[in-house]
Amino acid sequence: KAGVTQTPRYLIKTRGQQVTLSCSPISGHRSVSWYQQTPGQGLQFLFEYFSETQRNKGNFPGRFSGRQFSNSRSEMNVSTLELGDSALYLCASSFGAVQETQYFGPGTRLLVL
């Protein structure tokens, strides 16, 4: 069974631009969560989607948004990029929303210049 896939794996953007990251969950998984990982703040929860509905949202500004499609694939978007948005963005999928079945993807490393 294929794992969680995230594209692209690496991305370089400049301040003020916007970016869209993609996550394909494990087949059969309907819940997708997104996290931001930085050396200073560690792993921080961004949002969670289940069956195309946002179930939870973390404490991030409105520049961070996401969505989930009917095939459970998810995208997150960051508008008006800031230098501090440089991070590893991780996506995790689970069967239902059961934590024991939650698997993380390899992440997308975003560098904002």
Add this chain to the structure above:
Amino acid sequence: QKEVEQDPGPLSVPEGAIVSLNCTYSNSAFQYFMWYRQYSRKGPELLMYTYSSGNKEDGRFTAQVDKSSKYISLFIRDSQPSDSATYLCAMSRSSNTGKLIFGQGTTLQVKP
């Protein structure tokens, strides 16, 4: 103050040593506790999952939760160089959510 505190290390031990990793937390609503392992350039992988207080053992790994002290631990017996990674504790109020609160992670190096 962060909800979950974890010493970032680094922690360096010789092969075969017993490793103890710990986290403290402030929110008594946390009921579910996890330990993840993250290798360089990889996403975290779930090692241990426990509910409420008590111990759970899986091979060389033992997870302990002491809710009265708001303290969780992960023990690794007979540590191997392949155990060298960052270990992250995580917690949540509910089992039915992807929203986890993570510690900062402890970097472990096991020397041959």
